Amino acid sequence: MTNQSFAHDVVAWAKQRLDEIDAMIAQAEKSADELKESARTEADQALSRLRVSRAKLEGQLEDLRTQAEAAKSSASQAQQALEDEWVEAESAFQAFLTSTGEQTEIARNAIAARAEAQRKSWESALNDLHAQVTTAVEKAGEEFDAAIGRLSTEAEKAKAKIGQASSAGDETWQAIKTGLSEAKAVHEKTIKKIAEALSKAF
Structure with missing residues (x-):
């Protein structure tokens, strides 16, 4: 992250x-x-x-x-x-090409070497990105499904406990408050896992 x-x-x-x-x-x-x-x-x-x-x-x-x-x-x-520094590097490269004058083979080789380096760099970046996205999307999907399942379960528990709150005695009320705190902690942890999984995907 x-x-x-x-x-x-x-x-x-x-x-x-x-x-x-x-x-x-x-x-x-x-x-x-x-x-x-x-x-x-x-x-x-x-x-x-x-x-x-x-x-x-x-x-x-x-x-x-x-x-x-x-x-x-x-x-x-x-x-x-x-x-800014890249502009300077580009300017220096163009000055080198200009300095070759009539020796076009030298300029052609320099341009070809640069183009090959760019191609390799782009290919490597695309391969890395593809691998990262594929892995991240698969993992995010699994984590998202699991997290949504846990969140739904905890939401149902919390809903049931909130429904009991109005008729609860002191002891029951304390148990409900504890349960709600636990549900909130699970909710926060789940939301965090979902956000982490999605941030990895993008």
Whole structure:
């Protein structure tokens, strides 16, 4: 996985967490008035912590975006330097061809050697790309099918547990929360595997 795709994945993960926190804050604010006085104080403290955590997460996300932009800019500058140097190399090669004057055999051999090197390079690149794509697509397909199967299973379990939540006692509620946490962990792991498999394919 490239640094750029890794940064993209982390940004996507952080945006998902921000969406979750926003939903939690909105629901907590909506429910706060219904709490008894003693519970209200604790809930307000927890809500305050949640808001602080959200602000920090958003700040860290902005830092990551800035770093990703800087890395992209640095890569663009390096690419520009390579392209500039290639212009110089091309100019030097043309000057060499010009210097051969009437000795056309020398120029012809130089051009033929260059064309052969380009052909080999392109052929090698195409063969490598074909092998990578074939392997990656096969593996991505297998991982995707397996991941979707696991995700569907966990989604059904989570749906069933959420349905039980309204009538649950304390002990059952704790078990449901644990189950939902486990389902969320499996979901995140599965989504990550799918993203990795697809990034390898492309």
